[in-house]
Amino acid sequence: CNDLLGGSIPLxxxxxxxxxxxxxxxEIICGExxxxxxYGRCPYQVxxxxxxxxxxxxxxxxxxxxTLNGGVPSxxxxxxxxxxxxxxxxxxxxxxxxxxxxxxxxxxxxxxENSLTGTIPSELGLLTNLTGLYLHxxxxxxxIPSELGxxxxxxxxxxxxxxxxxxxxxxxxxxYAATVDCNEGDVYCGFDDRNCGGCESESxxxxx
Numbered sequence: 001c002n003d004l005l006g007g008s009i010p011l012x013x014x015x016x017x018x019x020x021x022x023x024x025x026x027e028i029i030c031g032e033x034x035x036x037x038x039y040g041r042c043p044y045q046v047x048x049x050x051x052x053x054x055x056x057x058x059x060x061x062x063x064x065x066x067t068l069n070g071g072v073p074s075x076x077x078x079x080x081x082x083x084x085x086x087x088x089x090x091x092x093x094x095x096x097x098x099x100x101x102x103x104x105x106x107x108x109x110x111x112x113e114n115s116l117t118g119t120i121p122s123e124l125g126l127l128t129n130l131t132g133l134y135l136h137x138x139x140x141x142x143x144i145p146s147e148l149g150x151x152x153x154x155x156x157x158x159x160x161x162x163x164x165x166x167x168x169x170x171x172x173x174x175x176y177a178a179t180v181d182c183n184e185g186d187v188y189c190g191f192d193d194r195n196c197g198g199c200e201s202e203s204x205x206x207x208x
Contacts, residue, residue, distance in 0.1 A: 046075050046076075046078045046079060047075075048061075048073050048075060048076060049063065049068050049073075053079055055078050055079045055080065055081065056081065057081065058079055058081060058082065059081050059084065060082070060083065060085075061079070061082065061084070061085050061086070061087070062084070062086045063086065063087050063088075063090060064087075064088040064089050064090065065088075065089045065090075066090055067090070067091045068090045068092060070092070071092055071093050071094025071095065071097075071116070072087060072092055072094065072096060072097050072100075072111065072116070073097070074097040074098075074099045075099075076097065076100065076103070077097065077099025077100060077101075077102040078099075078102075080102060080103060080105065081105060082103050082105060082106055083105050083107050083108070083129075084106070084107065084108045085106060085108065085109050085110070086108065086109075086110040087110070087111055087114070088110050088111070088113050088114070089112075089113040089114070090114055091114065091115060092111070092114040092115065092116060093114070093115045093117070094116065094117065094118075095116065095117060095118035095119075095121075096111065096116055096118065096120065096121050096124075096135075096140075097121070098121045098123045099123075100123065100124060100127070101121065101123025101124060101125075101126040101127065102126075103127065104127060104128070104129065105129060106127050106129060106130055107129050107130060107131050107153075108130070108131065108132045109124075109127065109130060109132070109133050109134070110132070110133075110134035111134070111135055111138070112136050112137050112138070112158065113136075113137040113138075114137075114138055115138065115139060116135075116138040116139060116140060117138070117139045117140065117141065118140065118142075119140065119141060119142035119143075119145075120135065120140055120142070120144060120148075120159075120164075121145070122145040122146075122147040123147075124145070124147070124148060124151075125145060125146075125147025125148050125149070125150040125151060126147075126150070128150055128151055128152065128153070129153060130151050130153065130154050131153050131154055131155055131156065132154070132155070132156040132157075133148075133151070133154060133156065133157050133158070134156070134158045135158065135159055135162070136158040136159055136160045136161050136162065137160075137161040137162075138161070138162055139162065139163060140159075140162040140163065140164060141162070141163045141164065141165070142164065142165065143164065143169075144159065144164060144166065144169055144172065145169070146169035146170075146171045146172070147171075148169070148171070148172050149169060149170075149171025149172045149174060149175060150171075151175070152175065154175065157172070
């Protein structure tokens with residue numbers, strides 16, 4: 001380790017499980033490593049579904065009609081430059097990770113047609129740039145979080161074909177005023193199947 005080595009740290013030395021993190025040279029266990037004049041930080045990637053993604057550059061992920069094992073990895077929250085995330089018809093299981101709330105640049109999020117369970121995370125209300133949120137055709141339970149009302153730019157909210165309960169929160173109703181058709185409109189919870197109740201608002205009339 002005192003051979004006056006130089007150059008940048010190779011990617012292969014940075015590998016650590018699913019995430020290849022940034023590592024300073026003094027974190028490499030080889031004694032007085034930094035006397036060898038290594039410089040820079042490790043390039044790193046986030047590995048999801050067996051594929052490597054550059055968190056500093058990837059802006060879109062579109063995967064569909066495959067059979068993948070397991071659920072939505074929490075590491076997806078490290079891809080903070082994403083604007084479009086579509087993981088549809090992949091046979092995904094487990095819960096929706098709260099780390100999705102870290103993807104504040106997202107404008108489109110689809111997890112439709114999987115086998116996801118659990119509740120809709122309130123952290124999705126942090127995605128204030130979303131225009132479309134598609135969580136339908138899963139096995140989600142519980143009430144729709146009122147925090148979704150923070151997504152002021154949303155114009156498509158599809159939650160039908162789940163096992164949701166309660167009413168569509170007033171905070172969400174307020175985003176749409178009288179523009180929602182209960183069965184074919186921009187907010188679709190599956191009222192015909194009584195998967196979730198309607199807004200408690202006169203402007204929604206027959207949605208109750």
